[in-house]
Amino acid sequence: MIERVCRILEYSKMKEKLISFASSSLGKQRVKELMPSFDINQIKDAQERTFEGAKVIRLKGRAPLGGLRDIRPAIKRAEIGGILNEMELLDISSTLHGSRRFKSFVERMVEDEIELTILPDLTSQMVSLQSLEEEINQAIDENGGVLDSASSELRSIRQQIRSHESGIRSKLENITRSSSGSKMLSDAIITIRNDRYVIPVKAEYRGQFGGMVHDQSASGATLFIEPEAVVQINNQLREAKVQEKQEIQRILQELSALVSVEVEELAIIIEIMTEVDFIFAKALYSQAIRGSQPNLNEEGLIKMKKARHPLIPEEEIVPIDVELGGEFSSLVITGPNTGGKTVTLKTVGLLTLMTQSGLHIPCEEGSTAAVFQKIFADIGDEQSIEQSLSTFSSHMTNIVQIMEEVDFQSLVLFDELGAGTDPTEGAALAISILDHVYHVGARVIATTHYSELKGFAYNREGVINASVEFDVETLRPTYRLLMGIPGRSNAFAISRRLGLSDRIIEEAKSHVTEDSNKMEKMITSLEDSRKKAEEDLADTDALRKEAEQIHQELVKEMENLEKEKQKVLQSAEDRAAQSVKKATAEAEKIIAELREIQKNNPAVKDHELIDAKKRLEQSQPSLATGKKKSSPRLSKPNVDKLIPGDEVKVISFDQKGHIVDKISDKEYYVQLGMMKMKVSKNDLLYINRPKAITEKPLTTVRGRDAHVKTELDLRGERYESAMMDVEKYLDDAVLAGYHQVSIIHGKGTGALRKGVQELLKKHSNVQETRVGTQGEGGSGVTIVSLK
Structure with a gap:
């Protein structure tokens, strides 16, 4: 039944699109074999693999998957003692190089602290067979030819071949260039017949050169003759070429034996690289269709x-x-x-x-x-x-x-x-x-x-x-x-x-019929209501976006004003410091002059000098930088301690806010606008306590008076502290009657996000979670629906 359903729903046409993103014949074959699974655990794993591949593409571009070949038939033949040819060995070398390059690619991403789990696990199973790759590359060139350097014996044999060929060409060229010989030739060239060097001789001069006739032209007017002068050298050349062939066969057999030793590791490499190619084919297809993980x-x-x-x-x-x-x-x-x-x-x-x-x-x-x-x-x-x-x-x-x-x-x-x-x-x-x-x-x-x-x-x-x-x-x-x-x-x-x-x-x-008319009228009414609702939604969305833009502009303006304020204060502080420094130097100069006077006038006492210096010091200007180091007392003595919800002023920032939570008797979390920060008790000035808030914990208060925001910002917090904050925040949000909240954990290395999402899965008050959309903060925010 599933095959018929796949045909009806054009599943195979979808796979044709997918297959175009595979880099190798191995990956393409894997796509051809793809069928839906009915095991949710297998499906989740496959989805995570696609997600990780898409993540790599998003951060690093296309993965290096070139050079992969289907070497499975070759390694099977090597396993049973067969001799692999040059191209089969070259394919093995290319596959080893490709797998090694991809493994290095993954290792560099891990070093860059990119959070990956599946790909590092896969590549860790592949053993580097670089020595086998080098052995093959030293013996076979990129075109599949066996190199002279493959063995000293092969180098010696090929030197003999080149020497024999040179000697034969020299003798034959003397014949073709001589005046007597050239007139007996159909053409002054040297050619090859039956793997032996010959010259084209006119039929009527057949007996002038001796030797052997190897071929003739279609008309019979030209005979291809191996002159007697080169027969011996041609024989030697033929013997050398037989030796060359035997030596090449020995080299291939030796390399095949090396391959047979690594059959199991090669099979693992092929299996893993096939899976890797398949993963990235799915990831590239996801990118092409703008897909997402459901x-x-x-x-x-x-x-x-x-x-x-x-x-x-x-x-x-x-x-x-x-x-x-x-x-x-x-x-x-x-x-x-x-x-x-x-x-x-x-x-x-x-x-x-x-x-x-x-x-x-x-x-x-x-x-x-x-x-x-x-x-x-x-x-x-x-x-x-x-x-x-x-x-x-x-x-x-x-x-x-x-x-x-x-x-x-x-x-x-x-x-x-x-x-x-x-x-x-x-x-x-x-x-x-x-x-x-x-x-x-x-x-x-x-x-x-x-x-x-x-x-x-x-x-x-x-x-x-x-x-x-x-x-x-x-x-x-x-x-x-x-x-x-x-x-x-x-x-x-x-x-x-x-x-x-x-x-x-x-x-x-x-x-x-009347019933049909009623039905049509009902449908028309529903359609009109829907269109009106869509128009209202569009208007509301436009207003929301405008409000968000204005809010962002105001926040930015506030930040700029605060920076300007600090800049002005710093400038004033610098000028004041210069004045103090100048006044101090002048005072020291005056004291020195007074001491000089004292030497000449003993009536001037030491305590008088000290009083003069003290008066000079007191006359120096005091600096008001906005960063007061004093520890003012609470403005209302009847308040023994601060509790969540109390309105306070942070002295060092000259900003009003409210207490969010108590850290210790000396520190509190204070909400200042969009920021939540840790503040010392000595830096807080009590202002007011809303009537709705009592000495009871914040978690017992519901509704708007609960002072629980609809978002929790964990950025910059340590892992253990963040987890505790999430637990408490969820309880507060449920008691405040919220149905949906946002947890801001940032993107970073992903450790905090993963920890938050694991906690949310286990929390009894969480109905479902999702990653924030582009407008909500993207993957740096998790949206939580509460029960």
């Missing part, structure tokens, strides 16, 4: 945001939001032909197959996909001519098989359910089939033209209507999926736009 579940919950069909060009596709498996398990989509109903069906089906194949899906981050044990699809007209089945019979044959196998862990896709027969009976069958699948517990999406199914979805708990939008003005579908709203027929509106008279249309309307 959240996985086995509860049949699907929440695909801005989902796009990967086989439809991006400039043509309209993203859709699809939700299934929460409050409702069945989705009935209605709307006109060519409106996008079948595309919606295929999008959900193919993206589910891709998810279960370990691939990222073309949706927004934070989308959720379910892992199903069975996937069924009845889409399109697949009637069998051989069986003489009608369209209806063909569909019913498929549906009968589906009904026999469907269970609560299934996803079922029906296209035009009940079509091809009497509308009344077809609609009744469709309702009955949907009821059966619903009661089994499966997740089902069905498209239909029948208006009866609109009422069915409206009146059944766990079933919801959806429709594809149609623009009556342009007479074109918009391909948008509208959840919760059934599709209108639009027949009357389209007919009027095309010019049909109002009289005929009004008469037609009189034949429509």
Whole structure:
């Protein structure tokens, strides 16, 4: 059944796109063998591998995967004692070099503190066979030829060959250049026949050179003769070439023996590099389709945001939001032909197959996909001519098989359910089939033209209507999926736009039942309400973005003012320090002069000099830098201690804020605007205590008076302290009545983010988590939904 579903949903076409991103024949073969998995642990692992590959591409660009060859047949032959040829050995060397280069690439990323887990684990299993690679490279050149340096014996033999060839050419050139010899030749050239050097002699001069005839021209006018003068040297050359061939065979046998020793390690390298190529093919494909890693579940919950069909060009596709498996398990989509109903069906089906194949899906981050044990699809007209089945019979044959196998862990896709027969009976069958699948517990999406199914979805708990939008003005579908709203027929509106008279249309309307009219009016009202809500949402979003921009500008301006203030204070401090320094020097000069006077006038006493110096020191200006070192007492003596919620002033910053938490009797966490900072008690000035706050801990207060922000900033904190802060913050947020909060952990090395996310998974008050979107802080923020 899964093979048929993959064919219907064009899974193989998706793989054709994926295969183009593989770097080697090994990776391409792995893609060809790819099929959806039904084990959630395997799927999670495959998804994580794709995610890590995408992370490497994002940070470092394409990984070095060149040089990989399918050497499995070669190493099998070496294992049983076979002799590998030059190209097979060269492929082994190339693969070893490629694997070694990729391993170094991963090691450098780890040294750069890029957080990776899967790739370092894979590469650690590969043993470096650099010595084998060098042995092969020293014996065989890049074109597959055995080098003279492969052995001293081969070098000696080839020197003999070159010497013999030189001697033969010299003798033959003397013949071709001589006046007597040249007139007996058809052409003054030296050529080769049967691996022996010969010259082209005119047939009538055959007996002038002696030797052997090796060939003749097609006309018989020219004979290719090996002159008697070079026969002996040609024989010696022939013997040397036989020796060369034997020596090359010995060298190849020796190298093959070295390969046979490393068969197991070579097999591991091939297996791992095949997996690596496959990982990066998936990652590159994810980048091409702007894919994201979905959240996985086995509860049949699907929440695909801005989902796009990967086989439809991006400039043509309209993203859709699809939700299934929460409050409702069945989705009935209605709307006109060519409106996008079948595309919606295929999008959900193919993206589910891709998810279960370990691939990222073309949706927004934070989308959720379910892992199903069975996937069924009845889409399109697949009637069998051989069986003489009608369209209806063909569909019913498929549906009968589906009904026999469907269970609560299934996803079922029906296209035009009940079509091809009497509308009344077809609609009744469709309702009955949907009821059966619903009661089994499966997740089902069905498209239909029948208006009866609109009422069915409206009146059944766990079933919801959806429709594809149609623009009556342009007479074109918009391909948008509208959840919760059934599709209108639009027949009357389209007919009027095309010019049909109002009289005929009004008469037609009189034949429509009152229930149908009510249904159409209800749908129209729902569509109008939805459009108004979308417009309001767009306006609200624009205002929110404007407010955020103004807020950011104000924060920046405040920071600039604070910097300017500090700059002015520093300048004043520097000027004052210069004045003090100058005054002190002048005072010392005066004291020295007074002492000189004392020598000449004993009446001037020491204590008088000391009093004079003290008065000079007191006359020096005092510096007011804004950084007061005094420790003022609390302005209200009736307050024994500060508690969370107290309004205070941080003296050193001249800023007002409120106490967030107590660290010790001498230190507190204080919230100053967007910043939370650790402040000494001596640097705090008590201002006020809100009436709603008592001496009780902050966690007992609910609502707005709780002074709990909707976000927790952990940046700059130590790991252990951060974990404690998260625990306490979650408790405070739950008691404050928050449904969603943000935890800012930053990107960094990823250790803090990983720790936070592990804690959130285990926390009893956490319903679900997701990574922040671009506007929320991206991967540096985790969004938490609370129970």
